[in-house]
Amino acid sequence: MGHILAIGGHCGDMEFTCGAVLLKQAKKGDKITLLHLTPGEKGHPVMSPEEYTEQKMKEATTAAKALGGDALFLPYKDGELPVSDEVKYQIADIIRELKPTTIITHWKNSIHKDHANTHLNVVDAIFYAAIPGIKRSLPAHGVKGIYYAENWEDPYDFQPYVYVDVTEVFEEWLEATSQYALFAGGVSKFPYKDYYKSLAVIRGSQCGAKYAVAMDIEPMGKKRIMEYLP
Ligand SMILES: [Zn+2]
Numbered sequence: 001m002g003h004i005l006a007i008g009g010h011c012g013d014m015e016f017t018c019g020a021v022l023l024k025q026a027k028k029g030d031k032i033t034l035l036h037l038t039p040g041e042k043g044h045p046v047m048s049p050e051e052y053t054e055q056k057m058k059e060a061t062t063a064a065k066a067l068g069g070d071a072l073f074l075p076y077k078d079g080e081l082p083v084s085d086e087v088k089y090q091i092a093d094i095i096r097e098l099k100p101t102t103i104i105t106h107w108k109n110s111i112h113k114d115h116a117n118t119h120l121n122v123v124d125a126i127f128y129a130a131i132p133g134i135k136r137s138l139p140a141h142g143v144k145g146i147y148y149a150e151n152w153e154d155p156y157d158f159q160p161y162v163y164v165d166v167t168e169v170f171e172e173w174l175e176a177t178s179q180y181a182l183f184a185g186g187v188s189k190f191p192y193k194d195y196y197k198s199l200a201v202i203r204g205s206q207c208g209a210k211y212a213v214a215m216d217i218e219p220m221g222k223k224r225i226m227e228y229l230p
Contacts (some may be wrong), residue, residue: 003031005100006149007091009081009114010040011071011182012080016196017149018104019067020166020173021213026068027169033098034064035072037087037118041077044187049078058216059180066176083113083121089225090137091125096138107148109156119148147215150203153194160214160223170200170211177204 004025006014014022014034025031039060041053057073064071075089077144082085095103105122106115123146128134130142150158166173174197178184183192 001029001031002101003033003098004104005035005095005098007035007037007105009037009112009118010078011036011038011073011131012063012182013106013115013151013179014104014149015060015063015180016183016192018095018147018198018213018215019177020169020211021104021164021215022069023067023169023173023176024164024166028072028109032067033065033068033072033100033105034060034067034069035074035091035094036060036064037074038076038078038081038114039073040078040114040182043182055181059182062177063176065103065197067173073109079114081121082164087121088124088128089126091121092128092134093136093138094115094145095125095129096136096141099141101141101202102145102147103143104147104149104170104207104215106151107158109158110151110154112153115151115154139182147217150199150214150216152190159216160203160206161217162215163203163209163212164215165204165207165209165212166200167204167210167212 008014022032039053039056042047044052060071106119108119110116132140181187203214204210204212
């Protein structure tokens with residue numbers, strides 16, 4: 001069985017974008033972990049960041065359980081996630097401890113610095129985790145697959161490359177993700193629920209499914225090697 005580690009800049013990012021894939025994989029028997037680098041606690045129109053941190057962490061824990069996984073948190077602040085070796089080694093140590101087969105995180109180009117910084121930290125953390133010559137308390141671990149989620153804030157040069165049919169888990173994913181007030185509505189002017197439902201319809205239409213989630217991979221991975229043309 002695999003273990004998928006989804007790493008988001010804010011609580012909610014991974015659930016909204018690829019939560020349906022996580023749920024589908026969990027039902028297949030994979031272990032699922034969601035790692036949130038910040039709570040995303042500064043976006044509430046009324047609640048203080050402290051109150052909203054508490055709410056977001058509760059929502060993340062409930063949503064992770066509903067998606068068949070567990071939630072982990074790093075203690076960084078919304079809007080203030082640095083790109084640093086401290087963050088990279090924290091993530092690398094988690095990778096060495098959990099030994100995920102697959103990691104899903106943000107695409108590199110984003111309007112939100114926490115998302116772009118998450119990408120940079122995670123890519124280096126995967127490298128640090130895999131190098132035996134980098135001595136930490138746990139031995140090295142290499143991740144097999146790295147995928148980038150399709151997030152409305154990370155659109156520049158994102159190409160939908162891998163499509164996963166999520167029709168069979170779609171309603172359950174909607175219910176799980178609606179644990180977040182941000183997704184259900186009323187916190188942000190951005191229509192999260194409508195957007196990601198519609199996106200699943202669009203990606204599904206493009207691959208012959210009712211609902212699908214698309215992800216991107218590193219450009220280096222986009223090659224097909226053939227002996228002869230068919
Ligand atoms: Zn975010």
